[in-house]
Amino acid sequence: MTATSPMLLLGIGTAGARIARGVSRAYGENLRFVLTDTDATTAEGDGEFTLLGGDRLAGRGAGGDIVAARLAAEDSISRLDPHLEGVRLAVIVTCLGGGTGGGATLETVKRLAALGIPSIVFATLPFAFEGEDRQRNARGVMSMLEEAANATFFLPLDKLVGESDNMSEAMRRACDTVASGVTLFWRLIEKPGYIKLDADHVRRLIQGVGRGRFAAVTCQGPNRAADAVDALMRSELLATAQAPVRAILCGVLAGEDLRLSELTTISNGVQETFGERVTFDLGTVNDEATFSGRLSVVVMLFEMNGREPGAPAVGGALSRRKKAKSNPLGVGPTGRGRFNNAERTEWHGEDLDIPTFIRHNISLEF
Ligand SMILES: Nc1nc2c(ncn2[C@@H]2O[C@H](COP(=O)(O)OP(=O)(O)OP(=O)(O)O)[C@@H](O)[C@H]2O)c(=O)[nH]1
Ligand SMILES: [Mg+2]
Known part of the structure; x- marks a missing residue:
C-alpha cells in the first residue's frame, strides 16, 4: 500500500508537518506521506521532506509572512511533482496563522489541481490567544483555499483542546485530535470493510463541494x-x-x-x-x-x-x-x-x- 497507494498525505508548514507525522505514527508504516516547509529543520525526523523557497528563504522559514511563503512556494512547488506519481487524491494537513501554512498551502493546492489531483484540506485555525494578526492571516487565506481546494475542513484549535488548561498539553492534544481524525479517515479509505469507500469514491463525492x-x-x-x-x-x-x-x-x-x-x-x-x-x-x-x-x-x-x-x-x-x-x-x-x-x-x-x-x-x- 506504500508507493502504490492512490492517496497521498501532505503536511505543510512546521505544525502541519508535525500533525502529518502524528498520523504516520498512528497509522503505521504504510502511510504514503510527504512533508513540505520553508524551514529546513522540519526535515529532522521521519518522512520524506521537500524544502520550499530554497534561494529565497534559505531554509529559515517564512517568519509568519504569508506573501514571502507564497512566493517561495511559487518558485519551487514543482519540487513536489516526483511525489505525486499515481496520486488520485491528496489530503493536506496544515495550520493557518503562520507564513508557510498560510502561503504554501494555496500554491500546493493549485499545483495539485493543475495536475488533475483533487485535494481535501484539513486546516487548523489559530487559538484565540495567538492574537488578531494571526487570526487575520488565517481568515485571509480561508476563502482562497475554499475556492482552490475540492473540500476544506477548518478546525479551530480552541475547539480541539477539550478540558486541557496546561499550555503544552493543550497544544499536543490539539495536534493529536487532528491527527487521529485524519488517521481514521485514512483507515476508512485504505482499509475498507464490508461496505466500501475508496479514493475514487471520495474523489467523486468531493467534486465541486466547498467547505x-x-x-x-x-x-x-x-x-x-x-x-x-x-x-x-x-x-x-x-x-x-x-x-x-x-x-x-x-x-x-x-x-x-x-x-x-x-x-x-x-x-x-x-x-x-x-x-x-x-x-x-x-x-x-x-x-x-x-x-x-x-x-x-x-x-x-x-x-x-x-x-x-x-x-x-x-x-x-x-x-x-x-x-x-x-x-x-x-x-x-x-x-x-x-x-x-x-x-x-x-x-x-x-x-x-x-x-x-x-x-x-x-x-x-x-
Ligand atoms: N496544536 C498546535 N498548534 C500549533 C503548534 N505550533 C504552531 N501551531 C499552530 O500553527 C500555526 C502556524 O504555526 P507554524 O506551523 O509554526 O507556522 P508555519 O506554517 O511553519 O509558518 P512560518 O514558520 O511562518 O514559516 C500557529 O499559528 C498555531 O496556530 C503546536 O505545537 N501545536
Ligand atoms: Mg515554521
Missing part, C-alpha cells in the same frame, strides 16, 4: 453506537454551519464485533441530526487488531457553498445550488461576491456577506 465540517469520536461499552451519535450531536466541530449540508460521508470503524443494529443506530442518528434529504454515504472498516472492543465514527458534512460541481454525485440539493449560483446577481461561486477576500462578517455562525437566499438555500427564478 465541510469534520469530527471523529471513539466509544466503547454496550451503548457505544448511541453514545457515538450523542457525542457527534454535541460536537462543537459539527455545530457551526456556514451553509446547508449537501452530502454526508460517515465512516464506522470497529473490530469483528460490529453489529448491524449499531450501524442502523449510527446511520439513522447521523442522518436525523445532520440532514435527512441529502446524499449519504456510509463506509465501514472491520479491523480487530486496531479497534477491538472500540467503535469509532468519522463524520464529514459537505456544505453547499462550493464551486460548480463536476460530478452528479449529490442529487437534488445540487440542482438547487446550481440555480442559486447561476443567478445574475454576480456574487460568484462562494456567494461572497466582492467581499470574497474581505474579512468575514459573522453573526451566530452565519457569514452575512453571503446573501440570505444563498445561505438558506432558497432558489430564485429569473
Whole structure:
C-alpha cells in the first residue's frame, strides 16, 4: 500500500508537518506521506521532506509572512511533482496563522489541481490567544483555499483542546485530535470493510463541494453506537454551519464485533441530526487488531457553498445550488461576491456577506 497507494498525505508548514507525522505514527508504516516547509529543520525526523523557497528563504522559514511563503512556494512547488506519481487524491494537513501554512498551502493546492489531483484540506485555525494578526492571516487565506481546494475542513484549535488548561498539553492534544481524525479517515479509505469507500469514491463525492465540517469520536461499552451519535450531536466541530449540508460521508470503524443494529443506530442518528434529504454515504472498516472492543465514527458534512460541481454525485440539493449560483446577481461561486477576500462578517455562525437566499438555500427564478 506504500508507493502504490492512490492517496497521498501532505503536511505543510512546521505544525502541519508535525500533525502529518502524528498520523504516520498512528497509522503505521504504510502511510504514503510527504512533508513540505520553508524551514529546513522540519526535515529532522521521519518522512520524506521537500524544502520550499530554497534561494529565497534559505531554509529559515517564512517568519509568519504569508506573501514571502507564497512566493517561495511559487518558485519551487514543482519540487513536489516526483511525489505525486499515481496520486488520485491528496489530503493536506496544515495550520493557518503562520507564513508557510498560510502561503504554501494555496500554491500546493493549485499545483495539485493543475495536475488533475483533487485535494481535501484539513486546516487548523489559530487559538484565540495567538492574537488578531494571526487570526487575520488565517481568515485571509480561508476563502482562497475554499475556492482552490475540492473540500476544506477548518478546525479551530480552541475547539480541539477539550478540558486541557496546561499550555503544552493543550497544544499536543490539539495536534493529536487532528491527527487521529485524519488517521481514521485514512483507515476508512485504505482499509475498507464490508461496505466500501475508496479514493475514487471520495474523489467523486468531493467534486465541486466547498467547505465541510469534520469530527471523529471513539466509544466503547454496550451503548457505544448511541453514545457515538450523542457525542457527534454535541460536537462543537459539527455545530457551526456556514451553509446547508449537501452530502454526508460517515465512516464506522470497529473490530469483528460490529453489529448491524449499531450501524442502523449510527446511520439513522447521523442522518436525523445532520440532514435527512441529502446524499449519504456510509463506509465501514472491520479491523480487530486496531479497534477491538472500540467503535469509532468519522463524520464529514459537505456544505453547499462550493464551486460548480463536476460530478452528479449529490442529487437534488445540487440542482438547487446550481440555480442559486447561476443567478445574475454576480456574487460568484462562494456567494461572497466582492467581499470574497474581505474579512468575514459573522453573526451566530452565519457569514452575512453571503446573501440570505444563498445561505438558506432558497432558489430564485429569473
Ligand atoms: N496544536 C498546535 N498548534 C500549533 C503548534 N505550533 C504552531 N501551531 C499552530 O500553527 C500555526 C502556524 O504555526 P507554524 O506551523 O509554526 O507556522 P508555519 O506554517 O511553519 O509558518 P512560518 O514558520 O511562518 O514559516 C500557529 O499559528 C498555531 O496556530 C503546536 O505545537 N501545536
Ligand atoms: Mg515554521
